Amino acid sequence: MRTYKEREEELFARWMEACQVKDGINPEEDFAYDGVLFRGELELLNGCWIRHSGNETELWDNAPCRLLILTKDTTRNGGQEDIREEAALKNNIGERKEPAAGMYRNLTLWSYALLNAVQGGEVVEYDQTPCWDELREHYTSAPIARVNCKKEIGESSIRDEVLNAHIERYADLLQEQIAMYDADIILCCGGGGIIKDFVKNTYLPDLKKFSDAGWVYFSPSTKKIVIDSYHPTARKKQQDIYEQMMADLKAFLKANADYIKNEK
Helix, strand or coil, rough: CCCCCHHHHHHHHHHHHHHHHHHHHHHHHHEEECCCCCCCEEEECCEEEECCCCHHHHHHHHCCCCCCEEEECCCCCCCCCCCCCCCEEEEECCCCCCCCCCCCCHHHHHHHHHHHHHHCCCCCHHCCCCCHHHHHHHCCCCCCCEECCCCEEEEECHHHHHHHHHHHHHHHHHHHHHHHHHCCEEECCCCCCCCHHHHHHHHCCCEEEEECCEEEECCCCCCCEEEEEEECCCCHHHHHHHHHHHHHHHHHHCCCCCCCCCCC
């Protein structure tokens, strides 16, 4: 059986070729890799902490609940643009292992809370969630994939119309990558609903909104849950995002216990 890394590499070869034809993108300089996060050895390389490929395929295939995070694009990171290597640790501080700041404050918290809740765990209050270091440890060991909808490396921000145009040009490849993982939870981060709408239009056509709160969507035919959220770098108060997201999810799971994934 092929690993997810092998399957991703085959897909990316076709994707990079399309990038060259459609946008004149130089894949060696401008293409960002992503997918199922690596679960192998941790190494400090050129000042950056990276995770090597390991048992992520076995972990993913045997997990009762799997999370796919869809983000917009990535910026340059000193030659370490492969999202699968991320360790959620601060870089360029020597050998100290300190949790990374920025988007990881939200990303690690949301990942923990969503996987825990959908596996039947308690939805805890914000001030009772694990400490940041524990959240980072969970993020780097749980069955999580992260995919950028725009594979061309970008800048610090991207306009929604640019993101949408890129998604439309590579829709078949992005849909193929999303379907490859068969994730139980899909977390759509930012894009003003563009990412969630793409999931509905190309992958889960029966997707329905649970409540007017607008966080939780669900697919009756597949029992998959989609969360339409802010981008992890959102300036909105972290506690407010967490409480609103989890309140909607808690209500959904209470009304739809058959979506809880507690065994494979």
